[in-house]
Amino acid sequence: MSYNLDSDIIQRILDQNNIVEIIEEYLPLKKAGANYSTLCPFHKEKTPSFIVSPDKQMFHCFGCGESGDSISFLTKYKNYTFVEAAEYLAKRAGIVLEETNSSKVNKNKQTADILYKINRDAAVYFYKNLKKAPHVLAYLNSRNIKADVIKMFGIGYAIDEWDNLLNYLKNKGYKVEDILKTGLIISKEKNGTYYDRFRNRVIFPIFDIKKRIIGFGGRVLDDSLPKYLNSPESLIFNKGYNLYGIHIAKEKVRNKSFILVEGYMDVIKMHVHGYDTAVAALGTSFTENQVKLLKRYSKNYYIAFDSDEAGQKAALKAINMFKKNNLNARVVIMEDAKDPDEYLNKYGRGSFDKLIENSLDYYDFLEFHFKEILENSNKVEYINKIFDNIVNVYSEIERELIFDKLSRKVGVSKESLIKEYNKKNIKQKTLINTAKPAVKPQVKKITTCHEEELIKLILINNDFAFKLSEIVKEDTFKDLRYYKILKELYECRIKDISIDSESLKKITGDSMDVNLQIDNVDYDNLEALFKDCMKRLKLKYYEEKRNILTNRLRQSDDSFQSKEEIMNEIYCLAKKIKSTKEEVN
Ligand SMILES: [Zn+2]
Incomplete structure (x- = not known):
């Protein structure tokens, strides 16, 4: 099997594996300032000149000159080929590699290429609209945004009509289903028609580091709400992995x-x-x-x-x-x-x-x-706040200096502070150590349950949330796990609030891991996937509900009448289970 190992993937693999941990699996490392050192495995020596830098994520030997990153360490030390090393490290970090020859990947890539093209055309269109909209230009000028900056960022304008962009893109020959995937249009549940997401807004195209347009942000011209509207996440738009302005800033930052x-x-x-x-x-x-x-x-x-x-x-x-x-x-x-x-x-x-x-x-x-806490003369709380944060300090020397300053600030001896800090953190440290997996980590499972699968699909296409009404509106499901989450997602969609990983996190709280991987999805069969998933979920819910009722029937001293009601309900559920099962299989 061969995998796609382009430069993006290699970079991700290197980013998500710490070279110190990789090398430590084979060689004993000793901390030396900001780095680690050990005897060089590539030449004979008595004093260590082999340095590992967590900062640069590189190793270097001052004796024999060998140096490189995690991948080259494995190729040299373990005699792995480049590909073997990359695959090993990907697995270790839980990165799912795409097969180069799988038809699904090719299809996703083809779809992605179309989405980039649609976005590019839409951006050009918005940009041209702006030139014909003097009131918007005046608005930008009033904020000191002139032609050169407008051009640099590709700022545009979405006309105040419901299907202006949609018609433009259709006339360019794009399929509605592809336009829908970019999030530039939204489907109306009731009659299966579509409308533009961005209307009467200043448009900011969002570029990735390769200068491809992956999404858009739209800002109102007045005080109406929402002030900012963003494209939903899509095959090509993953908010948590991108930054606005990165395509320009990365070239200027040096x-x-x-x-x-x-x-x-x-x-x-x-x-x-x-x-x-x-x-x-x-x-x-x-x-x-x-x-x-x-x-x-x-x-x-x-x-x-x-x-x-x-x-x-x-x-x-x-x-x-x-x-x-x-x-x-x-x-x-x-x-x-x-x-x-x-x-x-x-x-x-x-x-x-x-x-x-x-x-x-x-x-x-x-x-x-935290100055207010101290001003309210709550020293202990203040110290604890500082402690909670400085666990993130990487360098021990720096933490030492912080204890000096803190000691002067609060008038507590440095020794006492350090003692207290260690007492507080020793528990956490041992926790972290014992939490280390004994076995090599496996590639992460994509989803673990129907609910997650369902939510993943909703993240890709918010409109699926409309269909949650089938679950939300059925009383049977009210006291089941995740009901509330599904209900809120449904309500978001009804209110036209965009559902992305961020808003999802707010809804789920800690009850669900929302870092759902959406790159391993069959994008051409989303609709079918969703329908199937809904059916399976309903089946699961019916069965859960039936079990609850059966148990209640066995255990309770309810009156004959209420027992009869429960039995009726079980009978209805049994019928639903049977018919849903037939649909699923
Ligand atoms: Zn060496």
Whole structure:
């Protein structure tokens, strides 16, 4: 069997395997500053000159000059071929490789190519619309967004009509089912017609690192809601893996820092003022995968999120993620504006430069963020908050320095702080150690239950959620697991709220793992898959319900009348089970 191992996949494989852990499986490693060292396996020596750098994810021997990444280590040390090493590491990280010769993969690739083309044509169309819409141009100009920036970001305008884009794309020869897959149109459940998702909005095409258009963001021109609307996730659009502005910023970043902001408008306004390395998460909170994408290009970051509470919480989360990955991040504090867009409008570039100059490093930001707790003279809580965060600090030296500062700040001896910190964290550490799997990790299963399968399909095509009415409206299902989740998804769809992994997380809370893998799906048979899945789920629910009732009948001292009711219900269920079973098989 041969797998697709293009440069994207190889990069993902390298990103998701830590070279320290790989080499540690074969050689004893000793910590040496930021690196690890051991005796070189490739030449004879008495003192270690073989260094492993977790930072660079490379090994290097100062004695014989051997060096490379995880894959080349395995090819040299284990005599694996390149492909064997890549496959082994993919399996280890739970990455499902695509077979190059499987027809499904080819079909998905063909579909993806069509979706990119549709998006490209739609973007050109939006861009041309904008030139013919003086009121929108005036709006952009009033925000200091001129022709050069409009062109650079491909900003456009969606006309205020229900089927304007749909008709344009149909006339270009695209099939409605393909247009639907991009999320540019939405299907009306009742009569099977379609309408444009984006109407009367400024359009921001979203590019991936290869400069392909993977989705769109649309902003209203007035105060109507929702202010921002995004394309749903699709075969080619995975929000957690991309950043708005990355296609430009990655080429400009070289010796500079990325500037992480919250919204499209912030990214664009930063560019207007000459900050060309700004990027934004795509209407979701910042993810680990986005960190992995960014760190290919730079180690240095400024976080310039909104100044409200939500923005500051997000900044705390982001700086911890950077810290955990041993990257340098600082937080820009804006006291007199709600976001960089507003700040730059009010005060201009010179002042923002000062903000950057005065940005806070990791520890200073923690102090700033939790200062109210200390001001309310709750020292213990304050110390605990700091402890909870600094577990993310990668370097022991840095943590040592933090204890120095913290000790001075709260007037508790450094020794006591360290003792307390270790006491708190020793439990967690042993937990982590024992949690390490004894056996080699297997490739992750795609789904474990019908509900997840169903939700996965809804993520791909939100319109499937309409069909949940069959479950939502049946009283029989009310007290079963996941009923509430399915009901909320149904209601989202009815209210035209987009369902993506982020909103799903809010709905499911901790009750479900929402990191559903959507790359291993037969995109040509979505409809059939969904129908089949619904039937199986209903069958499962009927059977569960019947079991509940049968047990109640056995155990209860209910009156004869209520027992008869239960028996009736069981009888009805039995009929439904029988007919559904026939449909499924
Ligand atoms: Zn060597």
